[in-house]
Amino acid sequence: MSxxxxxxxxxxxxxxxxxxxWYTEGFNPHPFLTFALPLSLGTAGxxxxxxxxxxxxxxxxxxxxxxxxxxxEGLRIIDAAPPVKKATEITHSLYRIAISGSDDIATxxxxxxxxxxxxxxxxxxxxxxxxxxxKPAIKEFSVSKTDDGALLCIALSxxxxxNVNPSxxxxxxxxxxxxxxxxxxxxxxxxxxxxxxxxx
Amino acid sequence: xxxxxxxxxxxxxxxxCRYTGGETGSIVKNKDDVSIRFAFCxxxxxEIGMSHLGIKLLYSLYNxxxxxWCERVFAPWDDMEKIMRENDIPLYALxxxxxxxxxxxxxxxxxxxxxxxxxxxxxxxxxxxLLAADRSDSDSLVICGGPCACNGEPLADFVxxxxxxxxxxxxxxxxxxxxxxxxxxxxxxDFLRExxxxxxxxxxSLYEVTYKEDGTIAAFTPTDGAPATIRKRVVEDFDKxxxxxxxxxxxxxxxxxxxxxxxxxxxxxxxRFCQAGFIYRPVRERKAGTVNDMCRTLCGNTGYxxxxxxxxxxxxxxxxxxxxxxxLEWSEKDKVSINLPSLRVDGFSKELTEKLKKVxxxxxxxxxxxxxxxxxxxxxxNVTERELMHTCAxxxxxxxxxxxxxxxxxxxxxxxxxxxxxxxxxxxxxxxxYHLDERxxxxxxxxxxSASTFVPKPFTPFQWEPQDTKExxxxxxxxxxxxxxxxxxxxxxxxxxxxxxxAVFARGDRRLGKxxxxxxxxxxxxxxxxxxxxxDKWMQAFEDCGIDPKFYANRRREYDEILPWDHLDYGxxxxxxxxxxxxxxxxxxxxxxxxxxxxxxxxxxTGGVCSVCR
Numbered sequence: 001m002s003x004x005x006x007x008x009x010x011x012x013x014x015x016x017x018x019x020x021x022w023y024t025e026g027f028n029p030h031p032f033l034t035f036a037l038p039l040s041l042g043t044a045g046x047x048x049x050x051x052x053x054x055x056x057x058x059x060x061x062x063x064x065x066x067x068x069x070x071x072x073e074g075l076r077i078i079d080a081a082p083p084v085k086k087a088t089e090i091t092h093s094l095y096r097i098a099i100s101g102s103d104d105i106a107t108x109x110x111x112x113x114x115x116x117x118x119x120x121x122x123x124x125x126x127x128x129x130x131x132x133x134x135k136p137a138i139k140e141f142s143v144s145k146t147d148d149g150a151l152l153c154i155a156l157s158x159x160x161x162x163n164v165n166p167s168x169x170x171x172x173x174x175x176x177x178x179x180x181x182x183x184x185x186x187x188x189x190x191x192x193x194x195x196x197x198x199x200x
Numbered sequence: 201x202x203x204x205x206x207x208x209x210x211x212x213x214x215x216x217c218r219y220t221g222g223e224t225g226s227i228v229k230n231k232d233d234v235s236i237r238f239a240f241c242x243x244x245x246x247e248i249g250m251s252h253l254g255i256k257l258l259y260s261l262y263n264x265x266x267x268x269w270c271e272r273v274f275a276p277w278d279d280m281e282k283i284m285r286e287n288d289i290p291l292y293a294l295x296x297x298x299x300x301x302x303x304x305x306x307x308x309x310x311x312x313x314x315x316x317x318x319x320x321x322x323x324x325x326x327x328x329x330l331l332a333a334d335r336s337d338s339d340s341l342v343i344c345g346g347p348c349a350c351n352g353e354p355l356a357d358f359v360x361x362x363x364x365x366x367x368x369x370x371x372x373x374x375x376x377x378x379x380x381x382x383x384x385x386x387x388x389x390d391f392l393r394e395x396x397x398x399x400x401x402x403x404x405s406l407y408e409v410t411y412k413e414d415g416t417i418a419a420f421t422p423t424d425g426a427p428a429t430i431r432k433r434v435v436e437d438f439d440k441x442x443x444x445x446x447x448x449x450x451x452x453x454x455x456x457x458x459x460x461x462x463x464x465x466x467x468x469x470x471x472r473f474c475q476a477g478f479i480y481r482p483v484r485e486r487k488a489g490t491v492n493d494m495c496r497t498l499c500g501n502t503g504y505x506x507x508x509x510x511x512x513x514x515x516x517x518x519x520x521x522x523x524x525x526x527x528l529e530w531s532e533k534d535k536v537s538i539n540l541p542s543l544r545v546d547g548f549s550k551e552l553t554e555k556l557k558k559v560x561x562x563x564x565x566x567x568x569x570x571x572x573x574x575x576x577x578x579x580x581x582n583v584t585e586r587e588l589m590h591t592c593a594x595x596x597x598x599x600x601x602x603x604x605x606x607x608x609x610x611x612x613x614x615x616x617x618x619x620x621x622x623x624x625x626x627x628x629x630x631x632x633x634y635h636l637d638e639r640x641x642x643x644x645x646x647x648x649x650s651a652s653t654f655v656p657k658p659f660t661p662f663q664w665e666p667q668d669t670k671e672x673x674x675x676x677x678x679x680x681x682x683x684x685x686x687x688x689x690x691x692x693x694x695x696x697x698x699x700x701x702x703a704v705f706a707r708g709d710r711r712l713g714k715x716x717x718x719x720x721x722x723x724x725x726x727x728x729x730x731x732x733x734x735x736d737k738w739m740q741a742f743e744d745c746g747i748d749p750k751f752y753a754n755r756r757r758e759y760d761e762i763l764p765w766d767h768l769d770y771g772x773x774x775x776x777x778x779x780x781x782x783x784x785x786x787x788x789x790x791x792x793x794x795x796x797x798x799x800x801x802x803x804x805x806t807g808g809v810c811s812v813c814r
Contacts, residue, residue, distance in 0.1 A: 001217055001451045009451055012503030013224070023535060042211045070503070072224045072451075183208045 003038035010050065016070040019063060022053035036087050036199060037158055037191055040165060044187045049199055051083060089193045090159035092139050095166045097152040098185040105179055106150035110143040112173050113154075120172035134172060137164040149182070158191065203297040205289055213279045217451040218246035221272075221294030225448040225502065227259075228295050229269040235382065236375055238262055238270040239293050239303040239340070243310075243318035244728065246274040250448070251456035253510060254309055254346065258367055260444030268375060271295040271303075272448070275318045275726070276325070284325060291326035300326040304378065306340040310348035313705035314698060314727040316355060319344075320720040323358065330717065332360050332405055337388045343374075349402075350432075350479050351658040351765040354705050356404035357713035360392060363400060364768060365432025365479075366465075368442055370400040396426045400433035402768065409710055415751055417709065417762040431769040434805045438465055438484035443494055446501040458506035458539065459498040461491050463523070467512040468793035468809060470800070471569070472580045472784050473611065475657035476512055479770050481802035483793055483809040488519035492526040499536050507531075508539040515544045515552070524555045541565075544583070564595050567606035570614075571621025577787040578613050580780070585625065592629050597638040602646040603629065609676045609693070610654040610668035612784060619676050622649060623683040630688045648690045651680060653699035657706050658765045659772055661780035664757040667703040669750075670696045697735040701727065703753035709764040712752070715745045773801035 011031035014021050023029040036049040060080040067077050099105060118134040139155035156164045166186050174181050191199040202220050210216035240259060242249030249255060262270035271293035276284060290299040300306055308319050320330060329335050344352060345363040352362050363370055374395060381391045396403045406426035410418040422428050435441045466483035495507045511517060527538055568583055570576045576583060592603060607622050626647045633645035653673055656662045673696040684691055719741040726732035742749050759778050776799060783790060790798050793809045803810035
């Protein structure tokens with residue numbers, strides 16, 4: 001499901017659950033929803049964050065309960081809380097990536113990520129391709145070998161100022177080393193702030 | 201449930217959510233607890249199929265039966281089809297992920313002729329033998345319904361069962377019979393023979409067709425005790441008729457992404473080109489209170505913030521004002537917008553405009569269908585130019601500055617004057633706007649005219665008429681285009697080739713089965729999509745089979761010719777249709793069902809307007 005689809009559906013789930021939430025005012029009112037960090041299509045998220053604004057107070061556990069009763073399989077509310085941190089405080093995210101590929105893929109990936117500089121091309125906001133170095137965005141990583149490839153745990157820059165999508169790293173790896181990635185399963189485990197605490 | 205073998209390919213295809221299932225409102229049962237599994241197939245893309253009301257209705261109705269599990273299946277887009285064929289993934293149902301060929305019933309809804317090739321392709325992907333004659337006792341039963349089932353003859357080779365008319369009641373009876381047969385050991389032939397005794401069930405394999413030398417039908421003979429005529433089913437009490445309380449709500453955006461409530465079935469008008477206006481007779485309404493409750497329940501259960509009131513002609517609904525009043529009581533507070541399609545030119549009052557303004561300010565669409573009064577009379581579209589002008593004036597005064605007008609090219613008795621009459625009418629609407637003091641300030645007017653090609657359909661007064669040849673249609677399209685001189689008028693039209701193919705299959709007979717099969721082998725699919733449609737492949741298929749498509753599309757039939765659908769009884773008498781055809785030639789109109797009963801024959805089906813007006 002793409003981010004935009006999720007936003008549209010989430011508004012419907014809130015309506016189904018009869019949560020008194022705030023609509024934007026104006027000519028075409030729509031549910032006011034803010035997801036802290038959009039997830040790419042095909043990436044799973046274990047702990048994501050969305051802001052909504054209530055128009056009347058309700059106990060937060062009632063909110064969770066009611067909303068959970070109206071969500072499709074695969075989507076669960078873990079917790080609801082008043083906002084603690086601002087979205088600008090997000091610095092990085094933790095990903096767990098299962099990769100199927102050739103036998104030596106774990107070693108190759110380890111070597112690739114350990115290099116001094118990882119330069120690849122990315123479209124900037126003016127839709128121009130520019131060279132960027134991914135290395136500073138990789139906060140930490142670990143690679144282990146699995147039965148059908150490799151398991152990569154990686155912390156990448158996220159947030160408003162710098163945001164690196166794991167598939168950008170994987171594409172760079174695949175293009176520059178010639179290793180084919182048969183199947184990639186990306187899970188975003190956590191969204192973290194500068195102090196390495198979860199975004200709340 | 202996502203199949204494991206599908207999941208790993210999902211990121212390689214467009215819109216993966218087409219293939220995952222798991223939407224809210226979808227129904228998952230334990231397969232060990234059910235005795236009948238029904239794969240409801242829509243032979244087009246997910247977005248088109250999920251927008252269709254019939255599938256929502258029957259999905260919910262079937263799943264309300266405890267031992268029946270109905271699941272949804274759509275035609276995979278070609279990127280997904282390629283992956284499925286490469287990896288031996290069979291066509292599967294979205295709820296369970298199970299292969300369609302393991303289902304008891306595989307049902308297709310036939311909404312338009314251009315989806316026939318997709319039906320064959322889906323059967324092929326499912327691994328079900330294409331020809332009904334090749335299926336064994338262990339193969340699924342292929343059942344078809346929908347408007348095109350009123351002449352399903354081109355599909356007779358591929359279909360085990362046709363369900364005629366409204367499926368709400370007849371399917372329950374069919375399931376009962378199936379359970380019985382399953383208990384005593386299912387034998388396909390025996391089951392089909394017994395099923396033929398249920399009213400509304402047509403088993404094509406039980407009939408033999410012979411042809412005359414000139415290619416027309418000589419005789420249509422029932423065998424094995426099958427009835428000589430098969431009558432369609434209708435729901436008598438529409439107000440009490442089942443309606444779903446919940447819909448499957450897709451993750452991705454679909455064509456009609458909103459709640460829908462059906463306000464009435466049938467149409468009182470009897471426009472002579474319109475098949476729906478005849479095959480859904482008699483008109484039966486739901487009470488405003490019932491519809492209001494349905495809308496509120498549906499919005500609550502689905503989370504939709506938009507609801508559409510569906511019918512063939514909304515402004516003919518006798519309780520429309522009352523319904524809108526009731527709905528406005530809660531819709532504004534709940535932030536639900538109301539959508540009212542299919543408005544008629546003559547039913548657009550100032551009062552209605554006021555209510556509609558509160559409701560939603562979308563586009564306005566009207567369908568005068570023809571450019572001159574003479575032709576509008578000939579097709580019995582009882583709309584006058586004065587009414588159209590009045591309506592547009594009301595709309596412009598109400599703040600609208602654009603209208604969409606639908607027309608048809610190639611209608612019987614059409615002359616060049618009728619074609620250019622379309623432009624003249626549009627120009628009059630433009631002029632009206634600028635002569636109106638109350639028009640929206642500072643805005644120009646936009647009139648969008650859409651000209652589709654007339655396709656003669658079974659069970660209409662024009663069922664004997666030839667369709668204009670492609671050359672003639674293109675000539676008329678060019679004439680129309682050259683007559684437009686204002687930039688305030690924009691014009692769009694339909695592709696003549698697809699309309700031609702539609703005309704061939706709409707009134708086709710069983711001999712077209714081999715053409716369909718050949719076209720499927722040549723790779724025809726998604727014929728309603730210009731990126732896939734290939735007239736060359738179709739013409740090749742006709743040629744390979746030695747069949748002249750013009751015999752079906754462009755030939756005038758005699759009144760005494762046996763038509764391929766003559767053994768089906770949709771409640772409309774042939775002599776009524778003949779009389780209507782004659783009146784059309786004289787440009788004489790026929791009153792609508794509420795003004796005066798014209799004796800079409802539908803009264804014998806009972807229910808609705810027939811019992812009120814007679």
